[in-house]
Amino acid sequence: MTAVIPRRSRRPKGLTAxxxxxxxxxxxxxxxxxxxxxxxxxTEDIYKSPPKLTFGSHLLENIRHVLDTIDFFGSMLNxxxxxxxxxxxxxxxxxxxxxxxAKFDFPGRKTLFALLxxxxxxxxxxxxxPQFILMxxxxxxxxxxxxxxxxxxxxxxxxxxRQYIENGVPDELxxxxxxxxxxxxRQYWNIVLPMIKPALSFLAIYxxxxxxxxxxxxxVVLNDxxxxxxxxALAQLHVGHTTDYSMVMAGVLMxxxxxxxxxxxxxxxxxxxxxxxAVQGS
Amino acid sequence: xxxHWRQYLAISPFFLIFGVFSLFPVFYSLYLAFQRWDGMGxxxxxxxxxxxxxxxxxxxxxxxRNTLVIWVLSTVPTLFGxxxxxxxxxxxxxxxxxxxxxxxxxxVTSIVAVSIFFGAVFSNNFGLVNAxxxxxxxxxxxxxxxxxxxxxxxxxxxxWMWTGYNMIIYLAGLQAIPTQIYEAARLDGAGPIRTFFQIxxxxxxxxxxxxxxxxxxxxxxxxxxxxxxxxxxxxxxxxGGPGQAGLTTLLYFYQSxxxxxxxxxxxxxxxxxFVLIMVLVVVNWRVVQRGRKS
Numbered sequence: 001m002t003a004v005i006p007r008r009s010r011r012p013k014g015l016t017a018x019x020x021x022x023x024x025x026x027x028x029x030x031x032x033x034x035x036x037x038x039x040x041x042x043t044e045d046i047y048k049s050p051p052k053l054t055f056g057s058h059l060l061e062n063i064r065h066v067l068d069t070i071d072f073f074g075s076m077l078n079x080x081x082x083x084x085x086x087x088x089x090x091x092x093x094x095x096x097x098x099x100x101x102a103k104f105d106f107p108g109r110k111t112l113f114a115l116l117x118x119x120x121x122x123x124x125x126x127x128x129x130p131q132f133i134l135m136x137x138x139x140x141x142x143x144x145x146x147x148x149x150x151x152x153x154x155x156x157x158x159x160x161x162r163q164y165i166e167n168g169v170p171d172e173l174x175x176x177x178x179x180x181x182x183x184x185x186r187q188y189w190n191i192v193l194p195m196i197k198p199a200l201s202f203l204a205i206y207x208x209x210x211x212x213x214x215x216x217x218x219x220v221v222l223n224d225x226x227x228x229x230x231x232x233a234l235a236q237l238h239v240g241h242t243t244d245y246s247m248v249m250a251g252v253l254m255x256x257x258x259x260x261x262x263x264x265x266x267x268x269x270x271x272x273x274x275x276x277x278a279v280q281g282s
Numbered sequence: 283x284x285x286h287w288r289q290y291l292a293i294s295p296f297f298l299i300f301g302v303f304s305l306f307p308v309f310y311s312l313y314l315a316f317q318r319w320d321g322m323g324x325x326x327x328x329x330x331x332x333x334x335x336x337x338x339x340x341x342x343x344x345x346x347r348n349t350l351v352i353w354v355l356s357t358v359p360t361l362f363g364x365x366x367x368x369x370x371x372x373x374x375x376x377x378x379x380x381x382x383x384x385x386x387x388x389x390v391t392s393i394v395a396v397s398i399f400f401g402a403v404f405s406n407n408f409g410l411v412n413a414x415x416x417x418x419x420x421x422x423x424x425x426x427x428x429x430x431x432x433x434x435x436x437x438x439x440x441x442w443m444w445t446g447y448n449m450i451i452y453l454a455g456l457q458a459i460p461t462q463i464y465e466a467a468r469l470d471g472a473g474p475i476r477t478f479f480q481i482x483x484x485x486x487x488x489x490x491x492x493x494x495x496x497x498x499x500x501x502x503x504x505x506x507x508x509x510x511x512x513x514x515x516x517x518x519x520x521x522g523g524p525g526q527a528g529l530t531t532l533l534y535f536y537q538s539x540x541x542x543x544x545x546x547x548x549x550x551x552x553x554x555x556f557v558l559i560m561v562l563v564v565v566n567w568r569v570v571q572r573g574r575k576s
C-alpha cells in the first residue's frame with residue numbers, strides 16, 4: 001500500500017478531466033463511426049443478432065443502391081447551389097446593412113434596428129404558412145428561388161456583424177478615407193470588408209450549414225422530385241425503404257461527409273467566432 | 283432624409299426581403315388564425331372559433347404535453363452536461379482545441395441524418411441498443427413504441443446534438459473570469475466544489491440565462507426529429523408515432539396546415555404555440571433572476 005501512494009500523487013494533473021472528456025468525445029463521434037459500420041455492411045448483417053460490429057465491404061454496393069433509389073447527386077447539387085447562393089447574398093446584404101447601422105446616424109436608425117432585433121426572437125415557424133401561400137401565389141412553389149429569398153432576411157447576421165464593425169473598425173480610419181475622397185461604397189468595400197474577414201467567415205459557415213441542413217421549409221415548398229434538397233431526399237429514402245438500413249445509412253453517410261469535412265477544416269475559426277458572439281451577445 | 287440616401291439604399295435590400303418574407307407573413311398568419319380556409323376555396327371569417335376549437339382539442343393538448351416533456355427531458359441534461367464538460371475543459375491544458383471541435387461536431391450534422399441514425403440504433407427489433415441489452419440477457423425494450431421511451435429517444439437525440447454547442451458558450455464565459463478571483467478563493471481555503479458554487483455559478487448566471495432562453499426557443503421547436511423518426515409509418519404519416527407520443531406541436535401544425543390543408547387552424551396552432559414559448563421564456567427568466575437575489 002505505501003508504495004502506491006507516492007505514485008498516485010504523481011499522476012498527471014487533470015487525469016479525471018481527460019477521462020471524462022475522452023468519454024464525451026467517444027459518445028459525440030460514435031454515431032459517425034456506427035453510420036460507417038452500417039453503411040459498409042449488408043442489411044442482413046445489421047439485422048443479425050448480435051449485429052456485425054466491424055466494417056464490411058459492401059459500401060460501394062450500398063452507394064449504388066442509394067443512387068438507384070433517389071437522385072442523390074441532383075439533390076446534392078440543388079443543396080449546394082441553394083446554400084452557396086444564400087451564403088454569398090447573406091454576406092453581402094448583411095455586411096452592407098451592418099456597416100450602416102454601426103457607423104452612420106440617420107433618422108429611423110434606432111427604430112429599424114429594434115424592429116430587426118425583435119423579429120430575431122420570433123420563431124420562424126410563424127411565417128412558414130403565409131410564406132408558402134405567398135410562394136404559391138407568385139408561382140415559386142417547387143423552385144429553388146423559394147428557398148433562397150426568405151433565407152436572406154437573416155437578422156442575426158446583421159446584429160452580429162454590426163457589433164464586430166462597431167468595435168473592430170476604428171472611426172478614424174473611415175474619416176481618413178473620407179478625407180482622401182473615398183465614397184460610401186469604397187469605404188465599405190476597401191476598408192470595412194477586409195477588416196471583418198473573421199466575422200464574415202464565421203457567418204459564412206453559419207449560413208451555409210443552416211441552409212444545407214434546413215428541413216421544414218424545403219419539405220413544405222418543394223414538391224417536384226427533380227428539385228429536392230438533400231435533406232428532403234434523405235428523409236424520403238428513409239420513408240420509402242424502411243427495411244434496407246444499410247442502404248439508408250450509406251445515404252446518411254454520403255450526405256454527412258461533405259459537411260463534416262468542411263466543418264473540420266474551418267472549425268477553429270468558426271468556434272472562436274461562435275464564442276465571441278455568445279459572450280458579446282449575453 | 284435626402285442626405286442619407288446611400289444609407290437607406292444600403293439597408294433597403296435587407297428590409298425589402300425582411301418585410302415581404304418575414305414581417306408580412308407573421309402578421310398574415312395572425313389574420314389567418316381568425317379565418318377558415320383550405321387554401322383553395324373562399325376565405326371565411328370565423329373570429330375566435332379556431333381558438334375555441336383549439337382549447338377543446340385533445341390532440342392539441344397532447345402535442346403541447348409531448349413538446350414540454352421532450353423539452354424538459356432534453357434541456358436539463360444538455361445544460362447540466364454542457365456546464366460539467368465546459369468546467370472540465372477549462373481546467374485542462376492539453377488537447378483543448380481537439381476536444382472543442384470533437385464535442386461541437388454533433389451540432390453541425392443534419393437533424394434528418396441524426397434522426398435516421400437514432401431510428402436505426404433504437405429500432406425495437408433490430409437496433410444496436412437492444413442487441414447489446416440482449417447480450418446481457420435483457421429482453422428487447424420497445425424504444426419506438428412506448429409513449430415515454432419515444433420521448434426519451436427524441437430527447438437523447440436533442441441532447442446529443444446540443445450539449446457541445448452549449449459547452450462552447452459556457453467555456454467562453456469561463457475564460458472571461460479573471461484567474462485572480464480563483465487564486466484569492468484558494469488562499470482563503472475554498473475547495474473546488476465551493477469555488478464552483480460560490481464563484482463560478484454567480485458570475486456565469488447571465489450566460490446560463492442566455493442558454494436557458496436559447497434552449498427554450500430551440501427545444502420547443504422540435505419537428506424534424508419525430509417527423510423523420512416516425513414518418514416511415516405509412517398508415518400514420520406525420521402523426522408522431524404509436525399513440526402519437528412523438529407528436530410535437532410543430533408537427534401537429536405541419537399536419538393541420540400542409541397535410542389536412544386547414545390553413546386557419548394551422549395558423550391558430552402556431553400562434554398559440556408562440557404564446558406558450560413566450561410565457562415559458564418569461565418564466566425561465568424570472569426563475570433565473572430570482573436565483574440571483576437570494
